[in-house]
Structures are given as structure tokens and as C-alpha cells.
Amino acid sequence: MAYKFNFSFLADRWPAFLEGAWLTVQLTVTSIALGFLVGTICAVLRVYGNGLTRRIVGAYVEIIRNTPLLVQMFIVYFGIASLGVKLSAEVSAVIALVINAGAYTTEIMRAGIESISKTQLEAADCLGLSRFDTIVHVVLLPAMERVYPALSSQFVLLMLASSVTSQISAEELTAVANVIQSDTYRSFEVYLIVAALYISLSFVYRFLFTLTGMILFVRRRKLGTAL
Amino acid sequence: MAFDANGAVLAEPQGDAVVKVRDVVKFFGQLKVLDGVSLDVKAGDMVAIIGRSGSGKSTLLRCMNGLEDIQEGKIVICGHEVGYGQSNRADLRRDVGMVFQSYNLFPHLTVQRNITLALTLVKKKSKAEAQRLAEQVLDQVGLADKMLSYPEQLSGGQQQRVAIARSLALSPQVMLFDEVTSALDPELTVEVLRVMEDLAKGGMTMILVTHEMAFAQRVANQVVFMHKGKVWEAGPTRELFSSPKTSEFAQFIGTGL
Ligand SMILES: Nc1ncnc2c1ncn2[C@@H]1O[C@H](COP(=O)(O)OP(=O)(O)O)[C@@H](O)[C@H]1O
Ligand SMILES: [Mg+2]
Numbered sequence: 334m335a336y337k338f339n340f341s342f343l344a345d346r347w348p349a350f351l352e353g354a355w356l357t358v359q360l361t362v363t364s365i366a367l368g369f370l371v372g373t374i375c376a377v378l379r380v381y382g383n384g385l386t387r388r389i390v391g392a393y394v395e396i397i398r399n400t401p402l403l404v405q406m407f408i409v410y411f412g413i414a415s416l417g418v419k420l421s422a423e424v425s426a427v428i429a430l431v432i433n434a435g436a437y438t439t440e441i442m443r444a445g446i447e448s449i450s451k452t453q454l455e456a457a458d459c460l461g462l463s464r465f466d467t468i469v470h471v472v473l474l475p476a477m478e479r480v481y482p483a484l485s486s487q488f489v490l491l492m493l494a495s496s497v498t499s500q501i502s503a504e505e506l507t508a509v510a511n512v513i514q515s516d517t518y519r520s521f522e523v524y525l526i527v528a529a530l531y532i533s534l535s536f537v538y539r540f541l542f543t544l545t546g547m548i549l550f551v552r553r554r555k556l557g558t559a560l
Numbered sequence: 561m562a563f564d565a566n567g568a569v570l571a572e573p574q575g576d577a578v579v580k581v582r583d584v585v586k587f588f589g590q591l592k593v594l595d596g597v598s599l600d601v602k603a604g605d606m607v608a609i610i611g612r613s614g615s616g617k618s619t620l621l622r623c624m625n626g627l628e629d630i631q632e633g634k635i636v637i638c639g640h641e642v643g644y645g646q647s648n649r650a651d652l653r654r655d656v657g658m659v660f661q662s663y664n665l666f667p668h669l670t671v672q673r674n675i676t677l678a679l680t681l682v683k684k685k686s687k688a689e690a691q692r693l694a695e696q697v698l699d700q701v702g703l704a705d706k707m708l709s710y711p712e713q714l715s716g717g718q719q720q721r722v723a724i725a726r727s728l729a730l731s732p733q734v735m736l737f738d739e740v741t742s743a744l745d746p747e748l749t750v751e752v753l754r755v756m757e758d759l760a761k762g763g764m765t766m767i768l769v770t771h772e773m774a775f776a777q778r779v780a781n782q783v784v785f786m787h788k789g790k791v792w793e794a795g796p797t798r799e800l801f802s803s804p805k806t807s808e809f810a811q812f813i814g815t816g817l
């Protein structure tokens with residue numbers, strides 16, 4: 334019962350795979366950037382905000398962390414549609430991914446922010462720094478440095494999880510694969526190729542996160558020590 | 561300096577006091593940490609606050625700088641009333657500098673950026689001007705060559721001198737020091753004390769909590785002995801040390817009255 338591999342469909346389908354991969358990159362890079370922004374703001378509100386903002390952020394994080402991404406995405410996609418607003422599958426996908434990434438970023442950045450000692454805040458206060466400047470210049474960068482490995486992993490996971498957006502037919506890598514395998518009946522081969530492309534993307538993302546870390550965390554780059 | 565021991569006011573407050581503390585009461589929960597503290601500090605004074613651990617020295621200093629609220633009494637520092645909420649914060653910060661036992665430098669920033677941060681963000685100095693000021697204050701504390709180092713690359717004594725320089729760069733009227741040498745080895749303590757002595761000679765108004773008795777005796781012109789949340793004994797350094805009035809103070813300085 335020897336399976337005979339047949340990759341001949343690649344000859345004319347390879348551009349479709351690459352286009353799908355490229356859309357995955359576009360969707361996820363946008364979602365990671367915006368999700369990081371949302372999550373960081375929420376983390377600050379969670380740690381330094383008043384009772385109300387803490388509770389709102391807490392509820393947001395709990396809801397997102399305890400529901401499947403697929404369901405979140407359907408709710409965003411069909412929910413927005415039923416409000417009469419027509420959004421493309423890609424935009425809906427990005428919104429859902431941002432909401433999802435934002436919640437996980439909130440939890441990770443919260444741990445980082447909480448690791449910054451009160452004495453750092455006091456020192457900044459005594460120098461006359463505003464709350465905003467203190468958060469931006471004294472808190473966020475070291476907080477991020479401390480949780481950066483967790484943050485990078487989470488974002489790679491998000492890139493992989495973006496495959497569920499194929500369910501609302503965003504034309505990303507997995508969606509493209511679904512189409513090709515139904516055309517060619519070479520399901521096994523098609524998903525092997527998709528897996529290889531996801532692995533390559535993961536490596537590229539990890540590399541880029543490492544690079545970004547080196548640019549952001551100058552002290553660490555120069556001294557090589559943990560904060 | 562006016563002071564009271566067990567509630568008795570022993571001298572009239574000075575009119576030109578830059579720091580006025582009146583009958584301050586401070587609780588942490590049920591614990592009364594400051595129990596009617598009053599003192600005045602004149603411009604150019606160097607006041608050493610001494611006393612046993614837990615007597616309320618740090619709390620008093622923190623109250624003066626608005627880091628803790630008070631429940632009763634009044635604190636006026638450089639014309640700013642502090643102790644109740646956040647009023648006047650920016651003005652207060654412009655006039656009062658504070659240095660902590662644990663240095664509290666920003667570990668992710670170079671020595672230079674530690675110093676220029678507030679200069680550019682708060683005082684709105686240009687980058688060049690801030691840099692020039694950083695050079696000047698670092699030179700003053702003998703660390704001109706450490707401009708681009710990170711805090712972790714410095715010894716404790718050097719870090720503390722940077723912390724002093726950082727505060728100094730904002731040209732405060734009054735500087736508060738809370739046991740700034742307590743975390744340091746004796747040989748590193750010396751270099752920090754030397755910087756503080758230079759500051760005192762330069763006319764800076766300084767209030768310091770310290771365990772360095774010899775230093776306090778030699779450099780401070782006023783001494784405040786705190787005990788159980790009160791100013792137990794206070795006055796000009798020489799007088800105080802040569803003739804302790806209370807057995808607690810005598811015991812503290814080891815003469816055993
Ligand atoms: N943040 C705080 N919360 C509760 N109690 C405190 C706090 N800070 C200080 N205390 C208590 O207040 C008293 C005075 O402390 P402190 O001012 O630090 O004394 P000192 O500096 O003279 O050693 C101590 O009993 C201490 O345990
Ligand atoms: Mg103390």
C-alpha cells in the first residue's frame with residue numbers, strides 16, 4: 334500500500350501558494366502590530382487604571398482567552414454583517430485577530446509592567462516626569478524586554494492560528510490550499526506544502542522578532558545581560 | 561531651626577525657613593508613624609535626621625516630598641504645601657530633589673540618558689543643552705567618563721553618585737537624601753559622602769537621613785534625633801552632641817547618660 338506522491342500540480346499552482354502565504358503575512362503583521370498596541374494600552378489600564386478600567390480590561394481578557402478564535406472570528410464576521418456594515422473577509426479577519434492578539438498581549442505585558450518596581454515609578458515621579466512620560470520612558474521598554482520571549486512566541490502562534498480565517502474565506506495560505514486540494518485531489522501533498530510554508534514563515538517571524546529585539550533593547554545588545 | 565521634644569516648642573520658627581513642618585501626624589493604617597513632628601530648615605542648612613530604625617525618619621522625608629499623605633499638620637517646602645493629595649506637584653518637583661537608598665537609576669538607560677530624561681521631557685531643554693548639563697553634573701560627582709555606561713556597569717557608589725547628579729541636574733532648591741550610603745561598602749560610602757559634603761559647602765539646602773554619625777557630626781549644622789515618631793531632640797550639631805538632653809539620645813550616640 335505504497336502511497337505515490339504527486340506534486341505535479343505545483344507547476345502551475347505555485348504562484349497561488351505564494352500569494353496565499355503573502356496574504357497570511359499581510360494579515361498577521363497588521364494584526365500583530367495593532368494587537369500589540371491594543372494589548373499594551375489595555376495592560377497599562379489594567380495595572381495603573383482605576384477600578385472600572387481594570388474590570389473592563391479583565392473581562393475582555395477573560396472572554397477572549399476562554400473562547401476559540403474561530404468562534405470569535407465568526408462573531409466578528411457575522412456580527413458586523415448583521416449590523417448592516419459590509420466588510421471584506423480580510424478586514425473582518427484582521428479585526429478578529431487584533432481582538433485576540435490584544436487580549437493575550439494584555440496578559441503578557443501586564444506581567445512585564447508589574448515586574449517594574451514601585452521605586453522606579455517613585456524615582457520618575459521625583460524627577461517630575463508625568464505619568465504618561467513615566468509609562469512610556471521608564472516602564473514600557475524594560476517591561477517589554479522582560480516578557481519579550483513570551484510575546485514573540487504568542488505572535489508566532491497568532492500567525493499559525495490565522496489559518497482559521499480561511500473559514501470566512503479570507504484568501505490566505507490555508508484557504509488557498511483548501512481550494513487547490515479540492516481541484517487536484519492531492520490533499521496530502523497540498524497540506525505538506527502548506528505545512529512547509531508555515532514552518533518557513535515561523536522561522537522568518539522568529540528571526541524578525543530577534544532582530545527587532547536587538548534594535549529595541551540597546552542595553553541588552555551591548556551588555557548581553559538580562560534586565 | 562525650631563524643634564519640639566515631646567510637644568514642647570523650644571524655639572520660634574524662622575521666618576526664612578525653606579522647609580516648615582508643623583505638628584505632622586501620619587498613620588499607616590492603625591500605626592501612628594509620625595506623632596506631631598515639627599521642624600524648620602533654613603536655606604543653606606544641612607540637616608541630619610538620625611534615630612533608630614523604625615522611628616519614622618524615612619516617612620518624614622517622604623511626606624516632605626509628597627510621596628506620602630499626612631493626616632494632620634502642615635508641611636510647606638519651598639513655598640509649596642504638600643501632604644494632602646497631588647496639588648502643586650509639578651512646582652514641587654521643580655524645587656525639590658530626592659535621592660534614595662537603592663539609587664533607583666533607570667537600568668535600561670545610559671547614565672547620560674538617566675540624567676537628560678527629565679531635562680528634555682520636563683524642563684524642555686534642547687538635546688544639546690541637556691547633554692551639556694549632564695556632562696557638568698557628572699563632572700561634579702567625578703564620573704565624567706561614565707557618560708555612556710549603563711547603571712549595572714557601575715559600582716554601588718558610582719550609581720549613587722549618578723543618582724545625585726541626576727537630581728542635581730534639575731537644579732533643585734532643596735535636596736532630600738534617604739540613607740543614601742546604607743547599601744554601600746565603607747570604601748564606596750566615602751566617595752558618596754564626599755560628593756554630599758561638596759554640595760553642602762556649595763550652599764545646597766540638604767536634609768538627610770543617615771546612619772553615618774561621624775559624617776553627620778562633621779558636616780551637618782543641624783541634627784534632628786527622632787524617636788517613636790517624634791522629634792525627640794534637635795538643634796545645632798555641636799550643642800546636641802556635646803550635651804544630650806534626653807537619655808534616649810545619649811543612649812543612641814553611645815554616651816550612656
Ligand atoms: N508603606 C508602609 N506601610 C506600612 N507601614 C510602614 C510603611 N512604611 C513604613 N512603615 C512603618 O512605619 C514605621 C516608620 O518607618 P520608617 O519611616 O521607614 O522608619 P525609619 O526610616 O526611621 O527606619 C515603621 O514601623 C515601619 O514599619
Ligand atoms: Mg528609613
